[in-house]
Amino acid sequence: MAAPKEFLDFVDTKADFFIQRLSDAVAIKSVSGDPQYRSKVIEMSHWIKDQFSAVGVETVHRDLGKQTVEGKELQLPPAVLGRLGNDPGKKTVLVYGHFDVQPANRSDGWDTEPFELTVKENGQLIGRGSSDDKGPVLGWLNILQYHHEQKKELPVNFRCCFEGMEESGSEGLDALVERESKPGGWFEGVDCVCISDNYWLNTRTPVITYGLRGLTYFKLIVEGPARDLHSGVFGRMVHEPMTDLIALMSKLVDVKGNILIPDVDNMVSIADDKERELYERLDYSIADVESAIGSSTTLSSDKVEVAMGRMRMPSLSLHGIEGAFYGTGAKTVIPAKVIGKFSIRLVPPQTPDNINPLVEKYINEEFAKLGSKNKCKLEFEHGGKPWVGDISHWNYEAAQRATRAVYGKEPDMTREGGSIPVTLTFAESLGVNVLLLPMGRGDDGAHSTNEKLDRSNFIEGTKLLGTYLYEIAAIAK
Amino acid sequence: MAAPKEFLDFVDTKADFFIQRLSDAVAIKSVSGDPQYRSKVIEMSHWIKDQFSAVGVETVHRDLGKQTVEGKELQLPPAVLGRLGNDPGKKTVLVYGHFDVQPANRSDGWDTEPFELTVKENGQLIGRGSSDDKGPVLGWLNILQYHHEQKKELPVNFRCCFEGMEESGSEGLDALVERESKPGGWFEGVDCVCISDNYWLNTRTPVITYGLRGLTYFKLIVEGPARDLHSGVFGRMVHEPMTDLIALMSKLVDVKGNILIPDVDNMVSIADDKERELYERLDYSIADVESAIGSSTTLSSDKVEVAMGRMRMPSLSLHGIEGAFYGTGAKTVIPAKVIGKFSIRLVPPQTPDNINPLVEKYINEEFAKLGSKNKCKLEFEHGGKPWVGDISHWNYEAAQRATRAVYGKEPDMTREGGSIPVTLTFAESLGVNVLLLPMGRGDDGAHSTNEKLDRSNFIEGTKLLGTYLYEIAAIAK
Numbered sequence: 001m002a003a004p005k006e007f008l009d010f011v012d013t014k015a016d017f018f019i020q021r022l023s024d025a026v027a028i029k030s031v032s033g034d035p036q037y038r039s040k041v042i043e044m045s046h047w048i049k050d051q052f053s054a055v056g057v058e059t060v061h062r063d064l065g066k067q068t069v070e071g072k073e074l075q076l077p078p079a080v081l082g083r084l085g086n087d088p089g090k091k092t093v094l095v096y097g098h099f100d101v102q103p104a105n106r107s108d109g110w111d112t113e114p115f116e117l118t119v120k121e122n123g124q125l126i127g128r129g130s131s132d133d134k135g136p137v138l139g140w141l142n143i144l145q146y147h148h149e150q151k152k153e154l155p156v157n158f159r160c161c162f163e164g165m166e167e168s169g170s171e172g173l174d175a176l177v178e179r180e181s182k183p184g185g186w187f188e189g190v191d192c193v194c195i196s197d198n199y200w201l202n203t204r205t206p207v208i209t210y211g212l213r214g215l216t217y218f219k220l221i222v223e224g225p226a227r228d229l230h231s232g233v234f235g236r237m238v239h240e241p242m243t244d245l246i247a248l249m250s251k252l253v254d255v256k257g258n259i260l261i262p263d264v265d266n267m268v269s270i271a272d273d274k275e276r277e278l279y280e281r282l283d284y285s286i287a288d289v290e291s292a293i294g295s296s297t298t299l300s301s302d303k304v305e306v307a308m309g310r311m312r313m314p315s316l317s318l319h320g321i322e323g324a325f326y327g328t329g330a331k332t333v334i335p336a337k338v339i340g341k342f343s344i345r346l347v348p349p350q351t352p353d354n355i356n357p358l359v360e361k362y363i364n365e366e367f368a369k370l371g372s373k374n375k376c377k378l379e380f381e382h383g384g385k386p387w388v389g390d391i392s393h394w395n396y397e398a399a400q401r402a403t404r405a406v407y408g409k410e411p412d413m414t415r416e417g418g419s420i421p422v423t424l425t426f427a428e429s430l431g432v433n434v435l436l437l438p439m440g441r442g443d444d445g446a447h448s449t450n451e452k453l454d455r456s457n458f459i460e461g462t463k464l465l466g467t468y469l470y471e472i473a474a475i476a477k
Numbered sequence: 478m479a480a481p482k483e484f485l486d487f488v489d490t491k492a493d494f495f496i497q498r499l500s501d502a503v504a505i506k507s508v509s510g511d512p513q514y515r516s517k518v519i520e521m522s523h524w525i526k527d528q529f530s531a532v533g534v535e536t537v538h539r540d541l542g543k544q545t546v547e548g549k550e551l552q553l554p555p556a557v558l559g560r561l562g563n564d565p566g567k568k569t570v571l572v573y574g575h576f577d578v579q580p581a582n583r584s585d586g587w588d589t590e591p592f593e594l595t596v597k598e599n600g601q602l603i604g605r606g607s608s609d610d611k612g613p614v615l616g617w618l619n620i621l622q623y624h625h626e627q628k629k630e631l632p633v634n635f636r637c638c639f640e641g642m643e644e645s646g647s648e649g650l651d652a653l654v655e656r657e658s659k660p661g662g663w664f665e666g667v668d669c670v671c672i673s674d675n676y677w678l679n680t681r682t683p684v685i686t687y688g689l690r691g692l693t694y695f696k697l698i699v700e701g702p703a704r705d706l707h708s709g710v711f712g713r714m715v716h717e718p719m720t721d722l723i724a725l726m727s728k729l730v731d732v733k734g735n736i737l738i739p740d741v742d743n744m745v746s747i748a749d750d751k752e753r754e755l756y757e758r759l760d761y762s763i764a765d766v767e768s769a770i771g772s773s774t775t776l777s778s779d780k781v782e783v784a785m786g787r788m789r790m791p792s793l794s795l796h797g798i799e800g801a802f803y804g805t806g807a808k809t810v811i812p813a814k815v816i817g818k819f820s821i822r823l824v825p826p827q828t829p830d831n832i833n834p835l836v837e838k839y840i841n842e843e844f845a846k847l848g849s850k851n852k853c854k855l856e857f858e859h860g861g862k863p864w865v866g867d868i869s870h871w872n873y874e875a876a877q878r879a880t881r882a883v884y885g886k887e888p889d890m891t892r893e894g895g896s897i898p899v900t901l902t903f904a905e906s907l908g909v910n911v912l913l914l915p916m917g918r919g920d921d922g923a924h925s926t927n928e929k930l931d932r933s934n935f936i937e938g939t940k941l942l943g944t945y946l947y948e949i950a951a952i953a954k
Contacts (some may be wrong), residue, residue, distance in 0.1 A: 065817070173731060183892055217809070229770060231820060231822065232690060234894070235683075235794050236790050238766075238772075239775075239782050240795070242795040245731055247727050249727075250724050251570070256848075257716075289715075292744070293703065294702055295701050295715075296847075297716045297851055309714045314714050315713030317717060317809070317811050320719070320801030320802030320803050322802075324796065324798060325796040325797030325818055326800065326801070328799060330796075331796055333796055371732060399748070417709045417712060476916055
């Protein structure tokens, strides 16, 4: 292995200190989504800056401006940028993380105080932000601690970008990343990016993530009468907007998950044997999925099909209808204007730009076929492009080697079904290879009650991230 | 004409007195749906009893018991029963009406105080209950006023049943009607029923109504995962309940209003030329419908088809979905359990008893065809049978003759698309002919702001109801 034994031993020796520092971090209630805690997020950005400065990193705060929440202006927490090393003979690695957290109250169903890190006998470190994302951020700090205390040079040039608004839409970050990626910016010379802000598929096998789906979200509006009508008085006299909308929505996706809009599914290549093998190898079973969803309702009993459904295929979900009767009980209304909500998760080469026209054309054709006198309109709500990294790049090779070295097993190579928009921003602004190297397990409950990070994931995860830097130096020098 | 000229002249002469009395009735805020006005509804039941007693009718209060509203027991307003005459040589006519009203506040958008009858220069009598249903009830009182003051015998035996809970589900009335219809009951010997509690199709032509649709209301439940899922994480891995539900709902009714459940539409006879002619003759146009719905979205441009759609055909409306995303904005949820709400308006020979099994069979078959692993269940929510009266009966002949005599034109013979459940209760409990003979116009705004009754409808309507009684005596003696 490329990482020195002294580093690995140091991490084991310092474990309790690292956990105490994580406890200090968790104690700062840096909830970005609640204005009353904004000062705590800002306090947290100072704490992070001070901690990284203390281990020899040159750090700066970058002001991200203000946001308006419920009519009030709020200061955005500054991002923390850091750099250490500028050796032209070394690769320059940018790491990203966030120091804000989801809201949490004991009364939500937590077994312990969410902002007091509780160390359980089974090794779980329970507290808000332990896994998402203070633990991984502190993993990088732990690595730097060793090199600072032991006066060892890092094997790479280190850059970091930590933000305090990730749980609230990463406000201001895109512009910052674009700015700092330009010549003369903080990220000049970066060779690759590592993001540690997602999770293993399960509780057993480490993961390297090389893809995220994009999204395109639509509102499908059908309207007819000037006001809601009584079904007794007007039933079978008028074209009912709900009838038209339901007919259109039924033509978007079939029960097996196939997207019925022409050329959408077709746009995606069929997995060859080599790619299928990637999914076959995953330490992931139908039982894992059933346990996560709480029912036996997977689209297939073939684990490769199910995994590919999430990771390399687009999906279309019907979310609901605005304007129709949604309460309990019985109301005999003919709604006058109804808005169907649906979205498509995108995979390369799909983007909102090439998918939206197909959706619009299809909806217009299908509505014309209905022969209704109502009015129909499709509105694009929002979206984002998918991302897939090049797994043949040395960045991935380094992460794979590090995983084998630390965990003694082959990592699951995964693509996520959701989106982490900043990933694409880094990939596009910097034009370099990006990977996701998570620290936590699939059952950490990142946005849920009793969020935890296992002690072994924190400690071995620190070794993993450190070893990854050494492997980069070993491969790519 | 069968009605004596003295009666008709009396009504004209007494018009201002009648309007003053309607004003007194409107001033009592007998809102049955609001517990704070319950004492006013009871006050109104005393006022009605006293008024009918004063013109020689033997009246009684019938206690209907109590109801529970928001955990509190509330006394139901007593029904007022009346009788006058017991001549075996005369027909016995039962009239029904109600003395409670819908809620009304000036702030709802009324131009005048809703509980102060405002007489406008154009003849409109504006006030809550003027048309629904205090005006028609007082129409009967006006007729009795003449016979009492002029010491004339009524041409029929008169029975009346006035309730104070019609706007709140007619609580307690069904049981009362059934009880009083039995031998020895107040309604013993009744030969026909006349209900004046609906409206003309338009503002021009009087109406006699001989049918009402029934209803059967369903909840269609599809459930899969144990909790709502994120579409990024689980899209195209699981059977989505919304996809299944939308597929099923799309198979219930087509855009033209045809019900796709086998044997439902078929159960209804096709209108022959004679019946079509009834609809052809209606003073009712596509423009009338378009004006009522505020759009040009009728299912057909043929007025007969459109009128038959409401009056003699079943209709299926999709009301909405419980459990799905219904807000504004965009949420990327896969709802775990969704409940589609739909109902079918029924016409003879359809009843919930013969329709529900067809719906259930079809849903089960269609769901099986989908091949989904989710669970699907159909629940019957509530329903009621349709009603159609025999228009060849002398009761209808009398109402038609009376309309011709008073208005000088042929009445529109209509069936309503909605339900007035008490109609069926009278028809079934008494086993006699029932008809609906409305006083007000189609634009009276019964449940809306600025409810009105036109002075001419109140005065000519009084003559119509009186003449109807004389025509019965003339035809059926």
